[in-house]
Amino acid sequence: MQADATALAVAIGKGELTARQAMEASLAASALQEGLGAVIRVDAETGLAAADRFDSLSSDDKANMPFGGVPTLAKDLGGPFGGFAVHAGSRALEGADSDADSDLAARFRDAGFCLFGLTTSPEFGLSLASKPEKGPLCRNPLDPSLSPGGSSGGSAAAVAAGIVSIAHATDAGGSIRVPAACCGLVGLKPSRGTMAAGPNYGNYLGGIATELAVCRSVRDARAVFFAVSGDAHGPFPQPSFIKTPDRGLRIGLVAETGPDTPCDPARLAVLEEAAKTLEASGHSIEPVAWNDVEGPGKQAAAAFADIAAINLANSASRFSLDLAKTETMTQAVIERGRKMRGEAVWSLVNKIAFIARDVWQLFDDIDALIAPMLTTAPKPLGAFSTDHSDTDAHFERMRAFAPLAALANLSGFPAITLPFGADSRGLPLPVQIFAPMGAEDRLLSLAATLEREERWSHPFEIAGLGA
Template sequence: MKGDATTLAEAIRSGRLTAGEAMAASLAAAASHADLGALCHIDVELAEREASAADAEHRAAPDWFAARPFCGVPTLAKDLGGPFAGLPVIAGSRLFSRDRPDAPDSDLARRFRAAGLLPFGLTTAPEFGLALASEPAIGPLARNPIDPARTPGGSSGGAAAAVAAGIVAIAHATDAGGSIRVPAACCGLVGLKPSRGVMPAGPAFGNHLGGIASELCVSRSVRDSATLLAAVSGKTRGPFADVALAEPRTGVLKVGILCETGPELPTTPERSAAIEAAGQFLEARGHSLVPVAWSDVEAMAKASAALFYDLVCTNLATLSETPGIDIALAEPVTQAFAARGGALSAADLWRSQTAGVLVSRNLWRLLDRVDVLLTPMLASPPPPIGAFSFDHADADLHLRRMVSLAPLATLANISGFPALTLPFGADSEGLPLPVQMFAPLGADLQLLALAASLEADGRWQHRFPVAGLPS
């Protein structure tokens, strides 16, 4: 491992590095890696002001850094999701302008800052997050640092590219249909989609996707994701009850392993082998493996993808009716999604939502048989740039392309259950071999504990060091 956010924070806390020096290194790395298209907006004045203020706080009260796990660590927000003050989000679309009035911090943004993180820019996302690649027509086009001819994934692709390249060690990300986990899988990072109800989502930022979206980060280590989760989760404001995080169980766990694939889940041999290897690794450490057939999850996967599709389409149809919004300025496939949403009947949406409720029930029943479910994250390597073009009006085709790359991604979003991906080795081309794990609602820490065990085996090494980290 070539460093993570925790290591960088320790260097700043100990005085080997100042927040200003760390920020200067991130700005320099952003410039040197500009060809990756990871960042769509940088505010140098904000960066210098945030770092200077952090260093001044440290000088005045050294305990200020001690109470913040990521003291003085530069980070980036995503150009989609709850706002960070000073960083104007436009969701990768020409429908909005970065000149519009600044929005205040969301609850989550305030918690990022309270953890010591210093946001200074926005990462590239596809228009309204509608792809598992990050190539908005307004630019820039995000590339994978491991192989720039391939996508870093989406919709948090810019975030993943920035973290994998070491521009920053950790970055804000969102996940409504795999958008944390797919980019993490493409770039060899850790991506946790938290349980529904664990993360704050307000008060100014409403959830426009029926509860399927979560926000957290992409990171270079399990411990970074675990630390940030602990710092920003819980005590959400609003009319909904918190979902408490359960302590991880010790002793033998029943690990369900998806052992049968079919035409709907055409994982490459290397990716199937990675799932088997991860299962064998956990079995060798005392856990028991329980075979799970594709037929056990097939209906859930299809219903999840269908409801995701309907919710996204109706959301965009609603947006298109907003005064001052000209949907004709959107990219063609975005317009097609909005048109489909406008034509969707209430009865059809109701049937889709009812099927989504059954997804939660049926996954709950499956996870009553096993403690954790181990599955593929991606069916193939990260696809080449251009694989998720927006220059057509076939919304059905666009959805099929997303499902074919990540067949089980939307299952976590529709069910509300937590899911985590991390790399467990590299393929013959040096690309990461990601695995995915699901757990019951509130069992996020169980996933992190198992992921830490897999990570410790050291089968994946980051290609790029973190900017500013002392050697």
């Protein structure tokens, strides 16, 4: 059996251990691995109380909880989860009060998760590393000299290290998929409109952001997606879920990059290997030129930078943030947003629509697209420093590392990443797959086919599920 959150839920359901024992194991693992910097806040009392409540439920009440009794952590960005005030990695929000559960947080609890803490996020999610100036510095458990990615790096590090088997995460410009790719995990960015955004519907990022989780397995990604998605009652149309057709799929393959965005050979070769596996399972592979995706990818990255700036400038005013308590890059991004004129903002709105159109046109001829997730191995600590004010350089550095990450966010399309082998240093080789709006089932089916090859194994046991 796979070692993942589903396996832990099954073990709890069979009485092999109680939810309290699972929680005690996660709390112990969190304390033991404090130096990893993955967890910024632990509330043992709350976690144990949640586990005890689950243990006291009747069998009938537990029956519809796919993750019954499973300990988990929430990201310090997004949500919120009641009882855990979100500080977004910033000193400017350290005095914030705890809000009640968001609609999505309530669905996580209804699925059986028992929350006991928050994970590290860079300040306001502005980095593909997880190194807020206020601390802690989050490290990659696969190699502590490397970053786990961002902005859901704390969640990814906690799952990869086995502190928890699954953790809440958010994705506005690759923030689920990049850390998953860095840490050898599965990360699904859902379609726009599938995830509940209530009760406040802040829409701080114009619909490009979504929430879900970083996972140890594709089956966990599938289970959590279908447990918490749908009936969003939000400001965006909810896409109809598209089932995977019985026939073989036409899969586009981007197995090259250009001179402006070079990808290391191992991370291109793994795409070819993934394509061969899918072809052997009955799908057809059609080459897609890098130029066909690079243009929309660059436009998406540029649009993400501007949306982040407008959003943060608005939030700074709306919440009267003390900018003296924020990082240098945060201040520069806010200033960038404040300088944008109305015409530029309207042009940005149009650009988002055209990016979505360009991506739809790709899927006129294919059913899914395999493309690079990262251009290199996970970056060393400090590679995405936020102690300077050059916003163009900062956002370009992130685009060069994950050149197509923002494409899914700006277009609203779903995308998934998963490891498909290891490089010469033992670091994961990720594959990214895109699909049309509402085709999460298709993505998950393709990812499951790749996962069955068993080309990647997690080096750390899950707390409570170890041998």
